[in-house]
Amino acid sequence: MLSIIFIVIFFVIVFAINAKNFGVKSFEEYATARGSFGVLAISLAVFSTWYVGATFTAFAGYSVGYGFIGLYVLTYATLTMLSMYLVAEKTYIWGKKYHIGTQAELMDLRYKSSMVRLVVGIAGIVFTAPWLLMEWITQGVIFNYATNGLISPVVGMLIGIVVVLAYVSLGxxxxxxxxxxxxxxxxxxxxxxxxxxxxxxxxGGIAAGMDSLVTNHPETLTFPGPGWELPTAFWTSIIVTSGLGGFMWPWVYNKLFASDSIRSIKQSALIAPIIGAIFYVVFQLLGNILYMNDTARNKPEEAYMWAAGEVGPVVLALMSTIIMATSIATVSGIIQAMSTSISRDVATVIKKDISEKTAMKIARISVFIIGAICAVLATVDVGALINIALLSYQGIIMIFPVVILGLYWKRANKEGALAGMIIGTIVSMTLTVTEPAFITNLGWSAGVYGLITTTVIMLIAGYAKPVEAHVEDLWNDIETARSNKKSAPLNAVDPALASTNLKNK
Incomplete structure (x- = not known):
């Protein structure tokens, strides 16, 4: 029961510190918090969102079961933060000037295409959904484990759903x-x-634990780790797809629009991976040490909770609360991003004259619809869901060239972006489902082939037509902002007039 007390206290604190934020009426405030957060807030938001609750359960299979292979997370997290650094300047400048609140809306501005916006928005929603469901199931499992079965996984999941829906919809x-x-x-x-x-x-400590590993289980400290039989290229490919696709998740990317400056974003891109690396290295070391125990090795998904219980009830309560905090942080970001995207990138594209009040209502209703759907799907097998969540990287990676080429290459155009995303996703998903022999033999995941396809199509399309006039205007915005960075910021443009102004130019 001590674990439940700790978790309840955690929930109470979350609501207490958020009480002043409830009752949001402006859709811009709901979507971006009007760009009011500094470097520490963005750093902790990215860190807490990035490491999902399932890290301690589902993905413990890598750290406890396979040893060294689990370190791929550190490598791809570095690539992800590099992506954050690269997109910071233009995302912030265009976001502020044109009142942009989502990744898909930013792509609409860049490519002057509501269809690009719709495709990016839908892709973000579809490929994010498995992660949301997996996190809520994780919360149910934690409630069940922490109470020795007193609270069923379904009831535990419903508690988590209610908590998150309440403060996300209100604030x-x-x-x-x-x-x-x-x-x-x-x-x-x-x-x-x-x-x-x-x-x-x-x-007995890190040094003693490492000495014991070197003596008794050296295979956990060398690539690829015990029990890992896949080709080396597979390890590289999951780093590429996860690293480049990792910052394309709308629930991570959208944090940039809440930042108060470019400097805050860029500093966060340096701070977040540092605190993330410290946290994950300790997590990985504990996983390696738990490998030496038969119980943990045979059930790696339960290893961290089991080990905490072996140490004592206070440690189990703290571990339960830590996993819950990790999961709630991710879920709240996903829910907010999905509801914003449904309202701003889907409904607004389909019916352009939606008022801000209606957009706000759609976003809030979406929050509860998403929660209801997850509650219905609560019986999904977690193992199968984890595979789907991992495979979702093979789809979200297609957004990477659309964003990066769009922000850094003037010739990138809507035709290439649309064709690249659609064809690249088809290639990736087809290879994922059919799994031809060369995928297994060579080791490169399907997402890598899809990424190459998307990039090549965008390059070909880019050279097939001249640079569009609105792109030059957007680049001029960047030059103006750079030259005026020590003076007043760019004048804001009414969001309803933003695309019209560019078109008229």
């Missing part, structure tokens, strides 16, 4: 990031401390 992005600050700090300081304590209790 939007401001509530999400305010909670992320607390959740991220709790994850880093308490989470890292608890895992270090568990390392000490199980092996």
């Amino acid at each position: 939007g992005m401001k509530s999400v990031i305010t909670a992320n600050i607390f959740q991220g700090a709790f994850m880093f300081f308490v989470g890292t401390g608890v895992m270090l304590y568990m390392i000490f209790k199980f092996s």
